[in-house]
Amino acid sequence: MIRVVVVDDEELVRSGVRLILGSAPGIEVVAECAGAQAVSTVQQTRPDVLLLDIRMPHTDGLAVLREIRARADTGDGHWPAVCMLTTFDADDYLSAALHLGAAGYLLKDADPGRLIETVRVLATGGSALDPAVTPTVIGGYLHRSGDAPEAVRAVAALTPREREVLTLLADGLSNALIADRLGLAHGTVKDHVSALLGKLGGLNRVQAAVLADRAGLTRRDTVSGGDED
Numbered sequence: 001m002i003r004v005v006v007v008d009d010e011e012l013v014r015s016g017v018r019l020i021l022g023s024a025p026g027i028e029v030v031a032e033c034a035g036a037q038a039v040s041t042v043q044q045t046r047p048d049v050l051l052l053d054i055r056m057p058h059t060d061g062l063a064v065l066r067e068i069r070a071r072a073d074t075g076d077g078h079w080p081a082v083c084m085l086t087t088f089d090a091d092d093y094l095s096a097a098l099h100l101g102a103a104g105y106l107l108k109d110a111d112p113g114r115l116i117e118t119v120r121v122l123a124t125g126g127s128a129l130d131p132a133v134t135p136t137v138i139g140g141y142l143h144r145s146g147d148a149p150e151a152v153r154a155v156a157a158l159t160p161r162e163r164e165v166l167t168l169l170a171d172g173l174s175n176a177l178i179a180d181r182l183g184l185a186h187g188t189v190k191d192h193v194s195a196l197l198g199k200l201g202g203l204n205r206v207q208a209a210v211l212a213d214r215a216g217l218t219r220r221d222t223v224s225g226g227d228e229d
Helices: 011-022 035-044 059-073 091-099 112-123 136-145 146-157 159-172 175-182 185-200 205-214
Strands: 002-007 027-034 049-053 080-088 106-108
Touching: 002 011, 002 035, 002 080, 002 112, 011 027, 011 112, 011 159, 027 112, 027 205, 035 049, 035 059, 049 112, 059 080, 059 091, 059 106, 080 091, 080 175, 106 112, 159 185, 159 205, 175 185, 185 205
Parallel strands: 002 027, 002 049, 049 080, 080 106
Antiparallel strands: none
16 A cells, blocks of 8 residues: 655645545555644654645745655655645756655646556656656756766766666666566666666766756656666
């Protein structure tokens, strides 16, 4: 069962998301709350996926993401797969969330099927961007990151196998699925992923997926990355 927490200051939005996800087999919304209760709720319920409004009037979604990340980095907190929910495509917010490790971005008016699929992808270690915000995220990330041009050039320095793995990672495949696709051992794929992320400047998988798109390795309609296991 995929455990989900929904954070949004609008009760109507939370109820709608709960209703949609509740109709999908294998998904359970274990809690919903406003931004002020987000961090404590995540630590108490330890969800697989957190759906987090990126811009809330009282507690900013980026502040929530930053605190959850800080706790996880010190080993004192739970780090779920995070999907930012948004009604707009302001690049400052979206690219900042990417730098903080968000694994997905979804517009609130997205099709219910896309919401369900996004939760499933994130729960298996993947990452996904709503096509409507993909160009903004890519542009905003590259604009903010001083290492981006270096990392894009580094793609050309990858071995053919590493570029192949990066392409599949950016298309949303987990390590296990990449292994099946290429006929490799799971451990071998994990080694390839670690090596290529290091060559790209120590990026995380979502950032590497964005740069793969920038380098022309992925389809433009979506950018996503696989798990870290």
